[in-house]
Amino acid sequence: xxxxxxxxxxxxxxxxxxxxxxxxxxxxxxxxxxxxxxxxxxxxxxxxxxxxxxxxxxxxxxxxxxxxxxxxxxxxxxxxxxxxxxxxxxxxxxxxxxxxxxxxxxxxxxxxxxxxxxxxxxxxxxxxxxxxxxxxxxxxxxxxxxxxxxxxxxxxxxxxxxxxxxxxxxxxxxxxxxxxxxxxxxxxxxxxxxxxxxxxxxxxxxxxxxxxxxxxxxxxxxxxxxxxxxxxxxxxxxxxxxxxxxxxxxxxxxxxxxxxxxxxxxxxxxxxxxxxxxxxxxxxxxxxxxxxxxxxxxxxxxxxxxxxxxxxxxxxxxxxxxxxxxxxxxxxxxxxxxxxxxxxxxxxxxxxxxxxxxxxxxxxxxxxxxxxxxxxxxxxxxxxxxxxxxxxxxx
Amino acid sequence: xxxxxxxxxxxxxxxxxxxxxxxxxxxxxxxxxxxxxxxxxxxxxxxxxxxxxxxxxxxxxxxxxxxxxxxxxxxxxxxxxxxxxxxxxxxxxxxxxxxxxxxxxxxxxxxxxxxxxxxxxxxxxxxxxxxxxxxxxxxxxxxxxxxxxxxxxxxxxxxxxxxxxxxxxxxxxxxxxxxxxxxxxxxxxxxxxxxxxxxxxxxxxxxxxxxxxxxxxxxxxxxxxxxxxxxxxxxxxxxxxxxxxxxxxxxxxxxxxxxxxxxxxxxxxxxxxxxxxxxxxxxxxxxxxxxxxxxxxxxxxxxxxxxxxxxxxxxxxxxxxxxxxxxxxxxxxxxxxxxxxxxxxxxxxxxxxx
Numbered sequence: 131x132x133x134x135x136x137x138x139x140x141x142x143x144x145x146x147x148x149x150x151x152x153x154x155x156x157x158x159x160x161x162x163x164x165x166x167x168x169x170x171x172x173x174x175x176x177x178x179x180x181x182x183x184x185x186x187x188x189x190x191x192x193x194x195x196x197x198x199x200x201x202x203x204x205x206x207x208x209x210x211x212x213x214x215x216x217x218x219x220x221x222x223x224x225x226x227x228x229x230x231x232x233x234x235x236x237x238x239x240x241x242x243x244x245x246x247x248x249x250x251x252x253x254x255x256x257x258x259x260x261x262x263x264x265x266x267x268x269x270x271x272x273x274x275x276x277x278x279x280x281x282x283x284x285x286x287x288x289x290x291x292x293x294x295x296x297x298x299x300x301x302x303x304x305x306x307x308x309x310x311x312x313x314x315x316x317x318x319x320x321x322x323x324x325x326x327x328x329x330x331x332x333x334x335x336x337x338x339x340x341x342x343x344x345x346x347x348x349x350x351x352x353x354x355x356x357x358x359x360x361x362x363x364x365x366x367x368x369x370x371x372x373x374x375x376x377x378x379x380x381x382x383x384x385x386x387x388x389x390x391x392x393x394x395x396x397x398x399x400x401x402x403x404x405x406x407x408x409x410x411x412x413x414x415x416x417x418x419x420x421x422x423x424x425x426x427x428x429x430x431x432x433x434x435x436x437x438x439x440x441x442x443x444x445x446x447x448x449x450x451x452x453x454x455x456x457x458x459x460x461x462x463x464x465x466x467x468x469x470x471x472x473x474x475x476x477x478x479x480x481x482x483x484x485x486x487x488x489x490x491x492x493x494x495x496x497x498x499x500x501x502x503x504x505x506x507x508x509x510x511x512x513x514x515x516x517x518x519x520x521x522x523x524x525x
Numbered sequence: 526x527x528x529x530x531x532x533x534x535x536x537x538x539x540x541x542x543x544x545x546x547x548x549x550x551x552x553x554x555x556x557x558x559x560x561x562x563x564x565x566x567x568x569x570x571x572x573x574x575x576x577x578x579x580x581x582x583x584x585x586x587x588x589x590x591x592x593x594x595x596x597x598x599x600x601x602x603x604x605x606x607x608x609x610x611x612x613x614x615x616x617x618x619x620x621x622x623x624x625x626x627x628x629x630x631x632x633x634x635x636x637x638x639x640x641x642x643x644x645x646x647x648x649x650x651x652x653x654x655x656x657x658x659x660x661x662x663x664x665x666x667x668x669x670x671x672x673x674x675x676x677x678x679x680x681x682x683x684x685x686x687x688x689x690x691x692x693x694x695x696x697x698x699x700x701x702x703x704x705x706x707x708x709x710x711x712x713x714x715x716x717x718x719x720x721x722x723x724x725x726x727x728x729x730x731x732x733x734x735x736x737x738x739x740x741x742x743x744x745x746x747x748x749x750x751x752x753x754x755x756x757x758x759x760x761x762x763x764x765x766x767x768x769x770x771x772x773x774x775x776x777x778x779x780x781x782x783x784x785x786x787x788x789x790x791x792x793x794x795x796x797x798x799x800x801x802x803x804x805x806x807x808x809x810x811x812x813x814x815x816x817x818x819x820x821x822x823x824x825x826x827x828x829x830x831x832x833x834x835x836x837x838x839x840x841x842x843x844x845x846x847x848x849x850x851x852x853x854x855x856x857x858x859x860x861x862x863x864x865x866x867x868x869x870x871x872x873x874x875x876x877x878x879x
Contacts, residue, residue, distance in 0.1 A: 432639075435643060439642075439643065459598060460601075505642060510638075
């Protein structure tokens with residue numbers, strides 16, 4: 131199998147696994163315990179916190195461990211909303227193509243009387259800092275813009291947006307789940323107040339993530355109970371996962387440039403190879419995108435069939451976003467960049483990691499070309515396009 | 526090994542159908558169609574997502590049988606081909622059968638195509654009906670279990686479709702199916718059968734029509750054949766031919782709905798004897814054999830799902846329309862419903878009453 135769905139999740143790195151194991155069978159103490167065995171776990175926990183903070187350009191005390199990116203997004207937004215409400219500020223700015231962890235949280239807040247402005251992300255999938263500046267109002271309590279999009283991989287001008295927010299005195303959160311470990315992220319330099327990440331996107335374990343919040347940012351707790359994480363996240367800390375996350379993050383950051391160089395080359399070969407297919411389009415800006423992300427729409431194709439036939443040929447890829455039923459919904463991201471419904475249905479996301487090779491890329495190109503051409507040969511829509519009964523949307 | 530795609534709804538029937546296909550030696554995959562968002566069907570989002578429990582039941586049955594399971598998102602096609610047509614029909618004064626449209630446009634068109642594209646030789650469903658082949662000609666027949674027979678909702682199948690469809694329950698009794706499900710310990714062995722139309726919660730048709738069409742239907746007059754206004758109706762979509770209840774008219778002899786006239790926004794009422802018709806026209810007619818007979822034909826007709834067959838003379842008026850002359854006048858012949866012709870156990874074809 132060629133695994134080309136690294137934006138969904140990644141293989142765990144050996145160093146992450148090795149870092150976890152001792153905390154399962156030998157050093158299994160509870161960090162809240164008073165005896166030395168518990169204290170050992172506590173020390174490891176705090177050491178991991180410091181190492182993760184160093185990777186993100188923040189302080190150890192600014193790190194709160196969560197169950198992953200979604201929880202971190204929820205906590206960041208609900209915290210900013212709670213603080214805003216106290217000051218009578220009930221306006222939040224975000225973008226139309228955020229992850230559902232953000233969008234659904236904002237929907238919930240709208241029902242509680244918050245006003246939400248979702249900025250246009252244009253056809254290239256990039257929001258401009260000026261849009262943020264123009265959208266900020268007297269009562270804006272939060273700007274939340276993802277660092278890089280999970281479907282089309284476009285990287286946002288986070289530093290500039292952060293500067294705008296700083297200047298206007300508005301809290302700035304970024305969902306950096308797809309960015310951390312793949313492109314340079316530094317909360318200080320990027321003017322970010324709150325940042326969410328998830329370990330399994332950079333070869334760490336699933337079910338663990340971080341909400342990094344600059345000192346002075348008041349967090350509300352989503353889970354009540356014990357006083358872990360300074361009272362901001364009750365529940366015994368998942369030490370093995372935290373140790374795995376710290377190891378994976380350090381490794382990813384250490385190898386970031388080398389990995390990115392390798393991925394850029396593979397990504398661009400893949401983009402060139404797939405662009406040769408007639409009536410297709412690359413989604414998202416061609417250069418301001420994550421090193422491993424390729425996302426195309428093919429006219430006259432249904433994404434579900436494309437994925438299953440690629441699976442038959444040993445290529446694991448994705449399309450749209452998975453509904454709870456396990457079916458595919460037309461991607462809100464592709465609709466946000468202006469792709470019509472019928473085009474958005476025929477999308478394909480390939481996300482590479484440094485485990486992939488140029489040979490993999492060639493195999494993927496051949497497989498996609500063949501499957502697309504086969505599906506078109508079977509498609510009534512394609513037939514009527516070819517007969518001129520219907521006009522092509524994509525050149 | 527031949528490959529079979531099984532349309533699995535999460536119910537007992539399709540789960541057992543999947544088991545039987547596997548036993549018959551096919552390489553099987555289960556598939557569940559996602560047809561609507563709960564919001565569109567007026568089902569609270571909090572309840573379940575996209576009938577998630579049914580999807581999970583189907584998935585669990587497929588996994589238990591050692592099959593792969595996929596969910597296909599056909600919500601856009603379902604909305605266009607089934608839900609919107611349903612609303613349009615009611616607004617136009619006819620009474621549609623969306624389950625037949627779902628068979629026509631979704632299961633045996635969209636899904637069958639998907640099966641072919643993905644390299645499956647046949648599509649199997651849990652319908653109670655039988656298909657047999659004689660010299661390359663396919664025949665659709667009633668199920669062995671006459672009480673469960675679903676051939677009425679399958680009249681639209683063509684020779685090409687029948688050649689690639691399997692109904693593994695066709696020769697079984699429902700009791701055998703339940704018993705098989707119980708023996709296999711499929712979690713849904715005792716699951717109640719679905720009765721309502723899937724996207725019409727609580728059988729509230731009028732609310733569904735208003736939600737789908739996005740418009741309200743105004744009150745209007747109840748009129749009789751001689752032009753008298755005898756009362757006010759609450760919007761034409763609330764009435765169907767033969768209906769007696771809910772008219773709200775005090776009268777010594779009961780009134781029945783005899784017709785719906787959308788152009789004038791009136792509902793025609795009459796006495797029971799006015800409900801009877803000696804003939805009917807049927808269009809969008811599909812002859813299962815693939816060709817219409819050249820001369821009139823004697824057979825039986827079913828004008829509703831649960832109606833005993835009636836003797837009829839059928840006069841083909843074109844390749845896809847017929848005129849029906851009933852031996853005995855028929856009560857409440859309803860435009861939009863299906864008229865299906867039978868010769869003994871064999872389905873000859875069917876169409877939509879106009």
